[in-house]
Amino acid sequence: MATAGKVIKCRAAVIWEAGKAPSIEEVEVAPPRSHEIRVKIVATGICRTDDHVVKGFFPNINYPVIAGHEGAGIVESVGPGVTCVKPGDKVIPLIYKPLQNLMPDKTSRFTCRGKQIHHFLWISTFSEYTVMPDASIAKISNDAPLDKVCLFGCGFSTGYGAAINNAKVEPGSSCAIFGLGGVGLSVIIGCKAAGASRIIGIDINKDKFAKARELGATECISPEDFKKPINEVLVEMTGFGVDYAFEVIGRVDTELSQHAFISLLGWKLKDAIPKLVSDYMEKKFNTDALITHVLPFEKIGEGFELLYSGKSIRCVLLF
Ligand SMILES: NC(=O)c1ccc[n+]([C@@H]2O[C@H](COP(=O)([O-])OP(=O)(O)OC[C@H]3O[C@@H](n4cnc5c(N)ncnc54)[C@H](O)[C@@H]3O)[C@@H](O)[C@H]2O)c1
Known part of the structure; x- marks a missing residue:
């Protein structure tokens, strides 16, 4: 050129x-x-x-x-x-x-x-x-x-890869995704592609729920609707807790019982x-x-x- x-x-x-x-x-x-x-x-x-x-x-x-x-x-x-x-x-x-x-x-x-x-x-x-x-x-x-x-x-590769490569989500499993921004929604696309049967989207901004459902979330919840810690809510919803949890908020103070390290590396x-x-x-x-x-x-x-x-x-x- x-x-x-x-x-x-x-x-x-x-x-x-x-x-x-x-x-x-x-x-x-x-x-x-x-x-x-x-x-x-x-x-x-x-x-x-x-x-x-x-x-x-x-x-x-x-x-x-x-x-x-x-x-x-x-x-x-x-x-x-x-x-x-x-x-x-x-x-x-x-x-x-x-x-x-x-x-x-x-x-x-x-x-x-x-x-x-x-x-x-x-x-x-x-x-x-x-x-x-x-x-x-x-x-x-x-x-x-x-x-x-x-x-x-x-964004897409980080989220999708976290589900498919890092966590290796299995068919029929349950997944919780904390944070429904571009990366969290990409995790949902990955969980769905992997055949997860329950995909629970969690965000304090309920405006994110419609898009999360469109992309494959089976349920969406806001931590602000519950007095108890969200991990206890997840145990109640699923009977035993979820198989995979993804933290995709990017805040170190997020309360979580399980973490998935999200990385492209x-x-x-x-x-x-x-x-x-x-x-x-x-x-x-x-x-x-x-x-x-x-x-x-x-x-x-x-x-x-x-x-x-x-x-x-x-x-x-x-x-
Ligand atoms: N390779 C990597 O490791 C990699 C790549 C891309 C992004 N990131 C990081 O991942 C994080 C997410 O990126 P993004 O672009 O999707 O961000 P984003 O800001 O678009 O999405 C974050 C979501 O978290 C929600 N949220 C905030 N506080 C919350 C709380 N207490 N409980 C539940 N939900 C809450 C927000 O409402 C928002 O929908 C950022 O910290 C970003 O730096 C890491």
Whole structure:
């Protein structure tokens, strides 16, 4: 492409310091170095983890930083040694190295107003162009709709994988899902695909119940409707407690008798994500219901407001 080897100027959402809302800026994105790939991001979801970066909840994140990690795009150019993709390929960036704030060689490809800007998870998808290591990318089918499968980079795969891979939910089993955001609803999709017979959705926001039922929850309850601890309620409902419990709220003070560790790290993502995309294209499951809002990238602030108000499950931003 004509831009290969050159610095690209483009839009990005920079978080200048912890606690400050992302600000749309013009940034310079340097060309990819050895074993790196520069990607034109087409669509990116907003995940609660991005809000944790905005709020400054991660102690080892340096600012200014470009967050975003649930994206999909097209390869613009590749650095020396890259063999897994070529310009024009459709790709999903992968969360490979938790909370890594610079590229593997400890430098940044982003600058803005003369300052170095940090990366997030090596992929920073809140930028129209972004650079990532070749380990952090999965090539997907060129027919895949990027505005839909961008969720596979984080929220959907985390939740679905927690049910299918981590917990290995068995047919006929009972499951409780605490928190019915994008990740919790993806757990429900996974539990249903695994053949669970009782899928109990738990959230303090009852507006989430209709979507949870649509995706496979057999019952939905709010802890605020009960005086007793919710684990006792679950024992009463099921006679003995549930076989699998998933904590998908993201609050350390949540009262739970069982925990399921939710992580993408158990997946061989480079293989798993393209397979999930193929399964989606073959209509083995439908994740479109998770996308409640679509906004142009400039309206990222509105997207975060929708997350805070509990009105959105996933808001997808389009460049
Ligand atoms: N790989 C990973 O480990 C990974 C990936 C994605 C997200 N996450 C984390 O998972 C968590 C969920 O992400 P999300 O995008 O679905 O968030 P979200 O904010 O959209 O959903 C959280 C849900 O929990 C509900 N909730 C809040 N307090 C509650 C309570 N006391 N009892 C019951 N429900 C309650 C909220 O109403 C909301 O529906 C976040 O903390 C996020 O950082 C982890």
